[in-house]
Amino acid sequence: xxxxxxxxxxxxxxxxxxxxxxxxxxxxxxxxxxxxxxxxxxxxxxxxxxxxxxxxxxxxxxxxxxxxxxxxxxxxxxxxxxxxxxxxxxxxxxxxxxxxxxxxxxxxxxxxxxxxxxxxxxxxxxxxxxxxxxxxxxxxxxxxxxxxxxxxxxxxxxxxxxxxxxxxxxxxxxxxxxxxxxxxxxxxxxxxxxxxxxxx
Amino acid sequence: xxxxxxxxxxxxxxxxxxxxxxxxxxxxxxxxxxxxxxxxxxxxxxxxxxxxxxxxxxxxxxxxxxxxxxxxxxxxxxxxxxxxxxxxxxxxxxxxxxxxxxxxxxxxxxxxxxxxxxxxxxxxxxxxxxxxxxxxxxxxxxxxxxxxxxxxxxxxxxxxxxxxxxxxxxxxxxxxxxxxxxxxxxxxxxxxxxxxxxxx
Numbered sequence: 001x002x003x004x005x006x007x008x009x010x011x012x013x014x015x016x017x018x019x020x021x022x023x024x025x026x027x028x029x030x031x032x033x034x035x036x037x038x039x040x041x042x043x044x045x046x047x048x049x050x051x052x053x054x055x056x057x058x059x060x061x062x063x064x065x066x067x068x069x070x071x072x073x074x075x076x077x078x079x080x081x082x083x084x085x086x087x088x089x090x091x092x093x094x095x096x097x098x099x100x101x102x103x104x105x106x107x108x109x110x111x112x113x114x115x116x117x118x119x120x121x122x123x124x125x126x127x128x129x130x131x132x133x134x135x136x137x138x139x140x141x142x143x144x145x146x147x148x149x150x151x152x153x154x155x156x157x158x159x160x161x162x163x164x165x166x167x168x169x170x171x172x173x174x175x176x177x178x179x180x181x182x183x184x185x186x187x188x189x190x191x192x193x194x195x196x197x198x199x200x
Numbered sequence: 201x202x203x204x205x206x207x208x209x210x211x212x213x214x215x216x217x218x219x220x221x222x223x224x225x226x227x228x229x230x231x232x233x234x235x236x237x238x239x240x241x242x243x244x245x246x247x248x249x250x251x252x253x254x255x256x257x258x259x260x261x262x263x264x265x266x267x268x269x270x271x272x273x274x275x276x277x278x279x280x281x282x283x284x285x286x287x288x289x290x291x292x293x294x295x296x297x298x299x300x301x302x303x304x305x306x307x308x309x310x311x312x313x314x315x316x317x318x319x320x321x322x323x324x325x326x327x328x329x330x331x332x333x334x335x336x337x338x339x340x341x342x343x344x345x346x347x348x349x350x351x352x353x354x355x356x357x358x359x360x361x362x363x364x365x366x367x368x369x370x371x372x373x374x375x376x377x378x379x380x381x382x383x384x385x386x387x388x389x390x391x392x393x394x395x396x397x398x399x400x
Contacts, residue, residue, distance in 0.1 A: 003296040005266040007254040011247040017240070019232050020225070030251075031290050032219050034264055035309075038252035040217070045248035047211040051230075052238035054207040064234055066205040090231045096203040 008034065060131075062107040062124050063089045072096075072104055079103045081138040085128065085157065087111055087145060095143065103141070106131065111149040112156055120156070128157075132166050139167040146173050208234065260331075262307040262324050263289045272296075272304055279303045281338040285328065285357065287311055287345060295343065303341070306331065311349040312356055320356070328357075332366050339367040346373055 004012070008030055015026035033041050057063070058070035065071070072078060072092075082103030086092055092105050108123045120126070131137055142157060144150035154170060161168050174192035175184050184192070204212070208230055215226035233241050257263070258270035265271070272278060272292075282303030286292055292305050308323045320326070331337055342357060344350035354370060361368050374392035375384050384392070 003272065003293055005255050005264055007247070007250055007266060008264060011244075011251055014244040014247045017244075018229050020228070025220070027290065027293070028220070029218050031264075031288065033248065034251060034255060035288075041248045041251050044211075044214040044217075045245040047207070047214045048233065048241045048245035048248070050207050051211055051234060051241055055205050055234060064205055064208060064231075066207060072203065088231065089234075090227065093203055093227070 057107075061105045062109060062127065063092050063105060077102075081136065082141065083128075083131065083137050083139070084141045084143050086143045087150065087153075091143065091145075101141075103139075108144070108153070111144060111147075111153045113149050123153075125157070125160075129160070129164075132161065132164050135165075137166050139169060142168065142170045146171075261305045262309060262327065263292050263305060277302075281336065282341065283328075283331065283337050283339070284341045284343050286343045287350065287353075291343065291345075301341075303339075308344070308353070311344060311347075311353045313349050323353075325357070325360075329360070329364075332361065332364050335365075337366050339369060342368065342370045346371075 011030045011033070012023070012026045015021055015029055016023055018026075021029070033044070054066050055064050056066075056068065058065045058068055058073055060069050060073040063070050063072070067074070073080070079102055083106050084092075084095065084101060084103055085106045085108060086095070087108055087110060089107055092107065095101050095105075106124065106128050108125065108128075110118055110123050112118060112120065112123070128140075132140070140157075140161060142154045144154045158168055158170075172195060173188070174195055175181060175188065181189065211230045211233070212223070212226045215221055215229055216223055221229070233244070254266050255264050256266075256268065258265045258268055258273055260269050260273040263270050263272070267274070273280070279302055283306050284292075284295065284301060284303055285306045285308060286295070287308055287310060289307055292307065295301050295305075306324065306328050308325065308328075310318055310323050312318060312320065312323070328340075332340070340357075340361060342354045344354045358368055358370075372395060373388070374395060375381060375388065381389070
């Protein structure tokens with residue numbers, strides 16, 4: 001017996017393709033949308049349909065943007081000679097929220113992962129070297145995640161950038177702010193000890 | 201500075217209106233949709249736009265359905281004189297999954313909640329009484345949740361149905377299957393003791 005109407009079933013199947021959304025959550029969301037006025041479903045549908053039309057990649061840093069260059073690359077007050085390398089546009093947004101960085105970005109669109117067939121050619125690495133070799137960059141701040149593939153990607157870039165005339169830095173690793181030391185995992189703690197800083 | 205493109209911002213705002221989806225999850229989902237091919241976003245958009253067009257309420261039980269009467273009400277092999285009263289179409293789906301119920305349903309579309317201004321007029325209660333007083337029903341199985349508003353709604357219905365010629369039953373409450381008694385909460389345990397069953 002077809003208990004779930006096909007149109008609802010289809011929406012549930014579509015929602016299940018999103019990350020972190022299982023069958024139960026998808027059903028709950030779809031039923032919620034159905035209970036609300038049709039205008040709300042249409043409004044969400046429109047914003048989904050519009051998304052890829054209005055957004056492209058910035059030709060300099062490769063973040064998602066409606067204009068090219070993106071607002072950050074186009075902002076003359078930012079230091080375009082300091083380039084922060086991140087994995088995804090979401091990382092850029094997280095760093096921008098801190099308001100602690102006044103340089104520009106370079107989005108790799110992924111991390112090296114030989115197991116999944118993602119080598120340097122699949123990422124925006126050639127484009128990064130192009131920016132460096134044009135002499136446009138003084139410092140590269142590597143801000144890939146402190147995960148195994150993130151660290152591997154950073155190591156690869158450190159290696160390849162060694163021959164070029166550019167300073168390479170990496171985000172500091174250590175105890176998160178506000179964390180009790182006895183709850184920090186041993187790897188983070190070991191890293192924090194290795195990277196201990198001299199108080200002056 | 202506008203770091204998040206407006207089209208992305210709009211999708212994030214739309215997603216945040218869904219239940220259980222905060223700003224962080226909405227951002228993660230929207231960025232995921234943006235990274236995937238445009239066809240996938242369009243397909244999700246279409247199924248959202250189609251939803252309200254193709255689904256209506258069954259005129260007998262008020263569940264969501266593409267046809268009227270719904271497949272359950274229209275199924276001659278089911279006992280249409282045994283009516284299970286539930287809060288939402290999602291509850292009907294959960295009960296159907298058990299394959300333990302061969303009657304039909306009546307969806308209230310909510311629970312009584314005086315604080316939120318939801319009285320009997322806001323629910324499909326008048327329609328339930330219409331079914332009963334037409335002499336179409338032998339037994340009403342109350343399957344509202346065992347929450348405070350669910351119990352209150354059941355009590356209200358038990359009261360009102362008392363004068364009519366219909367048997368009223370309620371889902372059994374007790375220890376969930378597979379649960380160790382020492383982990384059951386005291387209310388459930390007390391209820392299970394009160395409702396203890398004679399073994400024959």
